[in-house]
Amino acid sequence: IKSRYGETAITIEITADTITVNGVEATITAYDAYEGFTLTIDGNVYYLMNGDYSGGVSLAFMSEDYSIIGSGFIKDSTGEEPGGEDPEPSVTIPAEYIGTFSGELTSGTFYDETAIEITITASTITINGKEATITAYDETEGFTLMIDDVEFYLYNMDYDGGLVLAFMSADYEITGLDITKDSTSEEPVAGDALQGTWEDDNGNVFYFDGQGAGYYNNGESYDFTYSINDNTVSIEFASSFQYEVTITIQEDGTFSAYFDDYDYPFTLIFVKQ
Secondary structure, eight states, rough: OOOTTTOOOOEEEEEESSETTTTTEEEEEEETTTEHHHEEETTTTEEEEETTSSOOOOEEEETTTTEEEEEEOEEEOOOOOOOGOOOOOOOOOGGGGGGEEEEEESSOOOOTEEHHHHHHHHEEETTTTEEEEEEEEEEEEEEEEEEEEEEEEEEOOOSSSSOOEEETTTTSSSSSEEEEEEESSSSOOOOTEEEOEEOOOTSEEEEEOOSEEEESSSSSEEEEEEEETTTEEEEEEEEOOOEHHHHHHHTTSEEEEEEESSSSSSSEEEEEE
16 A cells, blocks of 8 residues: 555544544545445545455545555454444434423432423434433333433333333433323324335435425434425435435335435435334
C-alpha cells in the first residue's frame, strides 16, 4: 500500500457514526450495502468496503485513483469497539406508541414531580420535557431509556391488545403504572397505503406516518416528506442526503426504492413490518 501520510500500516477505527483512518477522521459521503463507504479525507476521495463475500469482515481501502490500495484489513483480536463502548443502537418507534400519555408515579419522584407526561413521536421520547436517549427496544420488554445518565424502562403493560404504559427507573425507586393516552390526543387519521414501518434485508428502515411525512434510517435518520401518484412515491428529504430516492409499490405488497447519486445507483426491496 502506498500512502500520502508517510505510513504503510493502516489502523481503521469505526464507531456508530465515525470512521477514522490512522487518526484522521473521514467525512462519510455515501454508503451502499454492496459498494461500501465513500469517504473524503483532506479533500481526497477514498473507498472502504468489505472484501469478504462469505459472511465475514475483511476490509479493503483505496483511493479514488487507486494509487493507494490496501486489502485484508481484519478486526483486532481484542474485538473491542473504539473507546471500549458499544455503539448506540438505532431504534424505530412503532407507530402505535406515537402520542401523549399521562399518569402519576406510584413511588418516587421524577425531578421532584409525581405527575408524568410522556410525549412520543416517530423518533423521540420525552418525559416531562426531558428528551430521553433510546438505547434499546424489544416488542415484549419495551424501551430502555437514558436520561441524565440514569436508566429507565418504558413498556406496554396491557397484554390484551391495548396500550397502557409503565415507566420505572432501573433500580425501581421511581415507578409509574397505568399511564394512559390523553383523551384529548388526536386519534390518528386514516393513513395512506404506505403507513407504517418498512425494512429491507440489510436492516435499513423507511417509516411513513400515512400523512405525507416520514424518515429513512440506514444507521442515521433522515426526515422526508412524500407524495403518492398511482404506484410511484416521490421523496423529498428535509436535510442533505446523498441520493435521490424514488419508490415503486409492487404488486406483491413490497416496494422497491431506487437510490440515485448519478454515479452508482442501486435498488433495495422493502417489506412492511
